[in-house]
Amino acid sequence: MSELRVRAATPADLDAVLAFWKVAAEGTSISDDTDGVARLLARDPESLVLAEEEDELVGTVIAGFDGWRCHLYRLAVHPGHRRRGVGGALLAAAEARFTALGGRRGDAMVLDRNELAHHAWRAAGYAPEPQWSRWVKHLDA
Template identity: 80%
Template sequence: MNDLHIRAAAPEDLDAVLAFWKVAAEGTSISDDRDGVERLVARDPDALIIAEQGGELVGTVIAGFDGWRCHLYRLAVHPEHRRQGVGSALLAAAEERFVRLGGRRGDAMVLQWNETAHHAWRAAGYAPEEHWRRWVKPLTG
């Protein structure tokens, strides 16, 4: 982990990030395309955080802040780099960002069936709130 480098993604990283998510992220999102990720980075250049090791993309997290709540999406670590502290380093960077911005509470989008992710989120101090159910609707322009 000595050569792990955490930074905000730049526009030139976006194709690599999209390819990475196909390997490392569970499930897909309607926003997993070039236009969606470009909009994210254009609106909030520090929201998409990446981890690199030896010049290779090994992890991502989206740390979105809307001025009220802190939202975590797309925490993904390459399968060959899991359980080595990459996810913890990404979450620490996201949480530091939230604190700098004045955020007070983070929430994470986690697939119900992804038990491996549930264990990782619990280990990081997050807990499911059973009384909340997120309802979603894809928006089209």
């Protein structure tokens, strides 16, 4: 395995990230488009974290901080690079970012049906909180 490089995304990465999510992410979101990701980077330029090997995108995580809570979205690792520490490296970078910003708790959005991801999240020290349920409203609907 070549050296893994973790860095913040730039606007030049948007097309590659969107194409990557179609291959590596389990499902898509209403905001998975160029405008949505561009807004994310404009508001918080270091929130989208990328993992690369030999200039190939192999993983992503969105590490959003609203000043109060730390939120993790879009942890995705290319199927050909899973179980090699990419997800762990992305989560470590996200957690370091949160700590530097004063964050104290990370909340992760993980699909119930994505059982492959549950192992990775548990290995990283995350656990589901059954007392909470997620309520969603699509604002553009």
